[in-house]
Amino acid sequence: GAGVSQTPSNKVTEKGKYVELRCDPISGHTALYWYRQSLGQGPEFLIYFQGTGAADDSGLPNDRFFAVRPEGSVSTLKIQRTERGDSAVYLCASSLGTGRLPYEQYFGPGTRLTVT
């Protein structure tokens, strides 16, 4: 079946601009996660959704970052006033749900964001 998809695959923007990154999770997955991966590092948690609500946004670095999932499926990560330090690969993942047992997270290919 279809996996997690992310668009665009690459995004180049100028410092100070606004960007939106989109994630389409696997159908039926109620949990959705955003991570950021800088060069040479492992993924770093940003935010996760259970259904439409953000259950944990403790990883968002500052108030320039915001994410929504209005219908409990597609999610958009929004970054205002981009800075060069925001350059990274933004990964989206989804899983069957959240309960006591840890369902594995399935990752998309990522969006490579470059801020010039």
Place this chain on the structure above:
Amino acid sequence: AQSVAQPEDQVNVAEGNPLTVKCTYSVSGNPYLFWYVQYPNRGLQFLLKYITGDNLVKGSYGFEAEFNKSQTSFHLKKPSALVSDSALYFCAVRDMRDSSYKLIFGSGTRLLVRP
């Protein structure tokens, strides 16, 4: 605070030889542990996970990992490496007591299998 350490930036092994990629973790409670693999220009792929029970976990592509609670380790192993196993490997942990379901990842280990 939760953390994961992958002490080797790169592991080199000859095809056909056994391989080990090391991982140690730190959590307040008991851990859920995961291994993911990342090929160039592709997303992370799930390999295996430890939840509870048998300390030896078997996963995809012939990989296995051994949970050692006393050493707080979860090393990834394979009896006979293939050139196609060359990739970037990430260990991740989630604390069972953490109400957040986020994964904490290590910095990754590059595996290079030479023919």
